[in-house]
Amino acid sequence: MFSEKVVKSLEKSSWIRAMFEEGAKLARKYGPENVYDFSLGNPFAEPPKEVLDSLKKHVTSGERGTHKYMNNAGYENVREKIAKSLQKESKVELSASNVIMTVGAAGGLNVVLKAILNPDDEVIVFAPYFVEYNFYVDNHGGKTVIVPSDTSNFEPDLKAFEKSITPKTKAVIINNPNNPTGVIYSKEKLVEMAKIIEKKEAEQGDIYVISDQPYSKIVYDGAVVPSILSIFKNSFVVNSFSKSLGLAGERIGYVAASSRIDGIETLMNALTFCNRTLGFVNAPALFQKVIYDALDAQVDIEDYKLKRDMLYENLKRLGFECVKPQGAFYLFPKALMEDDVEFVKRAINHNILLVPGSGFGCPGYFRISYCVELDMIERSIAAFERLAAEFK
Amino acid sequence: MFSEKVVKSLEKSSWIRAMFEEGAKLARKYGPENVYDFSLGNPFAEPPKEVLDSLKKHVTSGERGTHKYMNNAGYENVREKIAKSLQKESKVELSASNVIMTVGAAGGLNVVLKAILNPDDEVIVFAPYFVEYNFYVDNHGGKTVIVPSDTSNFEPDLKAFEKSITPKTKAVIINNPNNPTGVIYSKEKLVEMAKIIEKKEAEQGDIYVISDQPYSKIVYDGAVVPSILSIFKNSFVVNSFSKSLGLAGERIGYVAASSRIDGIETLMNALTFCNRTLGFVNAPALFQKVIYDALDAQVDIEDYKLKRDMLYENLKRLGFECVKPQGAFYLFPKALMEDDVEFVKRAINHNILLVPGSGFGCPGYFRISYCVELDMIERSIAAFERLAAEFK
Numbered sequence: 001m002f003s004e005k006v007v008k009s010l011e012k013s014s015w016i017r018a019m020f021e022e023g024a025k026l027a028r029k030y031g032p033e034n035v036y037d038f039s040l041g042n043p044f045a046e047p048p049k050e051v052l053d054s055l056k057k058h059v060t061s062g063e064r065g066t067h068k069y070m071n072n073a074g075y076e077n078v079r080e081k082i083a084k085s086l087q088k089e090s091k092v093e094l095s096a097s098n099v100i101m102t103v104g105a106a107g108g109l110n111v112v113l114k115a116i117l118n119p120d121d122e123v124i125v126f127a128p129y130f131v132e133y134n135f136y137v138d139n140h141g142g143k144t145v146i147v148p149s150d151t152s153n154f155e156p157d158l159k160a161f162e163k164s165i166t167p168k169t170k171a172v173i174i175n176n177p178n179n180p181t182g183v184i185y186s187k188e189k190l191v192e193m194a195k196i197i198e199k200k201e202a203e204q205g206d207i208y209v210i211s212d213q214p215y216s217k218i219v220y221d222g223a224v225v226p227s228i229l230s231i232f233k234n235s236f237v238v239n240s241f242s243k244s245l246g247l248a249g250e251r252i253g254y255v256a257a258s259s260r261i262d263g264i265e266t267l268m269n270a271l272t273f274c275n276r277t278l279g280f281v282n283a284p285a286l287f288q289k290v291i292y293d294a295l296d297a298q299v300d301i302e303d304y305k306l307k308r309d310m311l312y313e314n315l316k317r318l319g320f321e322c323v324k325p326q327g328a329f330y331l332f333p334k335a336l337m338e339d340d341v342e343f344v345k346r347a348i349n350h351n352i353l354l355v356p357g358s359g360f361g362c363p364g365y366f367r368i369s370y371c372v373e374l375d376m377i378e379r380s381i382a383a384f385e386r387l388a389a390e391f392k
Numbered sequence: 393m394f395s396e397k398v399v400k401s402l403e404k405s406s407w408i409r410a411m412f413e414e415g416a417k418l419a420r421k422y423g424p425e426n427v428y429d430f431s432l433g434n435p436f437a438e439p440p441k442e443v444l445d446s447l448k449k450h451v452t453s454g455e456r457g458t459h460k461y462m463n464n465a466g467y468e469n470v471r472e473k474i475a476k477s478l479q480k481e482s483k484v485e486l487s488a489s490n491v492i493m494t495v496g497a498a499g500g501l502n503v504v505l506k507a508i509l510n511p512d513d514e515v516i517v518f519a520p521y522f523v524e525y526n527f528y529v530d531n532h533g534g535k536t537v538i539v540p541s542d543t544s545n546f547e548p549d550l551k552a553f554e555k556s557i558t559p560k561t562k563a564v565i566i567n568n569p570n571n572p573t574g575v576i577y578s579k580e581k582l583v584e585m586a587k588i589i590e591k592k593e594a595e596q597g598d599i600y601v602i603s604d605q606p607y608s609k610i611v612y613d614g615a616v617v618p619s620i621l622s623i624f625k626n627s628f629v630v631n632s633f634s635k636s637l638g639l640a641g642e643r644i645g646y647v648a649a650s651s652r653i654d655g656i657e658t659l660m661n662a663l664t665f666c667n668r669t670l671g672f673v674n675a676p677a678l679f680q681k682v683i684y685d686a687l688d689a690q691v692d693i694e695d696y697k698l699k700r701d702m703l704y705e706n707l708k709r710l711g712f713e714c715v716k717p718q719g720a721f722y723l724f725p726k727a728l729m730e731d732d733v734e735f736v737k738r739a740i741n742h743n744i745l746l747v748p749g750s751g752f753g754c755p756g757y758f759r760i761s762y763c764v765e766l767d768m769i770e771r772s773i774a775a776f777e778r779l780a781a782e783f784k
Contacts, residue, residue, distance in 0.1 A: 003510055006507055009665060052451070069435075139506075140395075242461075247459045250677055274398060285642055
């Protein structure tokens with residue numbers, strides 16, 4: 001009656017949603033203060049002062065036309081500013097013509113995939129991965145190919161990657177820093193990946209690297225996210241200000257395509273066309289202006305770091321194996337039993353809500369999101385202790 | 393290399409865009425004050441006071457969480473308020489659970505089409521029509537079927553409509569008031585259409601009526617847009633605040649599905665899922681709050697009416713045939729020669745930019761958008777006089 005494919009997807013209801021419902025149930029039963037919900041990735045940090053000041057300025061300016069349509073690619077001055085910022089970081093020459101403003105990174109990914117995919121083209125992702133990629137690729141007639149990571153450091157397994165490339169491979173999505181592991185792929189690993197891609201491209205045509213990097217400013221310990229545009233010739237940066245500026249609900253992001261891509265002019269027209277015809281039309285106008293004013297600002301990273309450290313250190317103390325992440329706001333420890341889904345159910349008995357690694361294509365692990373109040377983390381430690389004790 | 397389908401669509405570059413480029417060229421040559429650009433539908437009116445006050449309130453409130461994610465369907469209080477407003481108008485019982493907030497009407501249409509279409513399902517539209525519908529339907533694997541209107545009043549030709557229904561017909565899009573004619577389909581015509589649909593549904597299953605009505609508040613002379621939800625059992629209202637509140641660039645709208653649709657609960661889950669996975673994720677947060685505060689407000693309609701009257705009366709005086717529109721901000725007069733594309737080129741010689749009816753699936757006519765300054769209309773009259781004189 002409705003779309004069969006969509007209805008079938010609904011039946012496999014997502015883990016994160018299941019946890020959300022479980023959380024509401026537990027909160028009713030035990031009181032919200034006794035439930036430790038680490039299942040959601042709703043950025044905790046409020047927008048920085050630069051964002052709030054810019055909003056006030058534009059909302060009180062009385063300027064005509066602030067809320068009207070603009071070019072489907074977005075305001076030129078905003079795109080130019082982003083281009084120059086990326087150029088500085090990558091040393092790849094970029095201008096406004098290489099950037100389109102999008103409805104967040106999720107919108108940007110859909111725009112890129114629609115613009116490049118032909119029927120049954122394959123898109124490689126590295127597990128554990130953000131499972132929404134499956135839907136984005138499928139929306140535009142592509143097929144997702146999942147390649148494992150090296151679980152000792154959660155960097156891509158490049159041998160498996162090379163084997164997974166076929167003549168239908170059109171793109172590779174990397175998510176750096178990664179959701180759910182928080183790991184930043186190293187420059188060395190990405191350079192090695194680029195060599196594999198270039199070798200294959202010589203045989204079969206261009207393969208596009210799409211870097212989904214909404215967490216690129218949520219990094220700790222002086223870590224730096226390597227510049228995708230400088231490493232991969234045929235690359236896109238897809239970004240959003242959801243995390244870096246605390247604007248997740250406002251749906252503002254961008255796509256930047258490397259000027260080194262063959263046919264870049266056609267490609268930019270294709271991206272603009274897809275932004276329009278997928279129904280985004282343009283990125284929200286007011287928040288484009290805010291990005292112009294606050295591009296270099298960022299949310300309070302120290303607060304996230306404090307939370308990471310508290311959880312990471314306590315989990316290690318309790319015997320969990322976990323790669324210490326240098327970015328994003330997730331931990332991805334190994335479950336204390338093989339069956340991660342069963343482990344997550346055992347955690348629910350202690351009022352702890354987690355997401356099983358299976359939900360990210362990586363069974364045996366679980367995700368903790370620390371976009372939460374510090375005192376909830378503090379209160380949760382005793383519950384984690386009781387959970388761990390079960391497996392001693 | 394890129395998506396072949398997208399690249400092919402780019403080659404058929406749109407009329408509106410071609411006019412935009414022509415306009416820029418003419419403005420450079422003759423000065424912008426000597427070019428009469430009626431080609432764009434960028435709403436002219438500024439947001440009303442209620443919108444600006446609400447924006448100021450939320451931006452200065454200091455309330456935490458204003459810009460965070462919410463449920464993919466949108467804030468419940470906003471959805472409830474819209475539901476009750478539609479219930480009042482339609483007498484169909486509706487609640488928040490029947491409404492999802494969307495990235496404008498274009499986003500809403502994509503969400504609905506993805507949620508209901510199976511491969512090769514057919515979607516009927518009435519020419520002249522907003523040609524973006526072709527792309528929206530194609531995005532989700534459907535096929536657009538074009539049914540002509542009665543050009544004496546630009547209401548749907550229901551005999552042709554009935555003949556066009558096949559076992560693959562899944563939906564009908566009506567755009568009321570219509571872009572490009574400005575005509576409001578009458579209640580009588582829609583009731584007659586509903587009877588045809590119900591007869592066919594008894595044979596072949598549900599057919600959904602999707603009412604795309606961003607111009608529903610841009611109406612003149614006391615006209616009322618008939619309530620789709622009260623006339624069609626299986627119906628959706630897709631709306632945006634682009635025109636009614638002057639917020640085109642902010643991408644805020646909604647989808648309301650009739651509670652009378654069989655399987656409505658699954659359908660609403662499907663819509664929410666599609667809103668998420670198409671990459672919209674949620675409608676922009678701040679503007680959802682603004683809609684809550686300003687739902688019943690509207691832009692200055694009298695200003696649009698003044699412009700409609702000035703253009704309509706002058707064009708009639710010059711011998712143009714034109715149905716007097718009661719809504720939207722377009723006129724759709726008959727060209728003074730059979731070939732509308734050639735006629736539009738002749739108009740360019742007088743620095744008048746129009747869009748040929750062929751661009752809306754209705755050759756022999758042209759569209760004038762009066763989202764422009766009044767004094768440009770005044771200055772243009774002499775140019776229209778010279779144009780009309782060529783055909784005397």
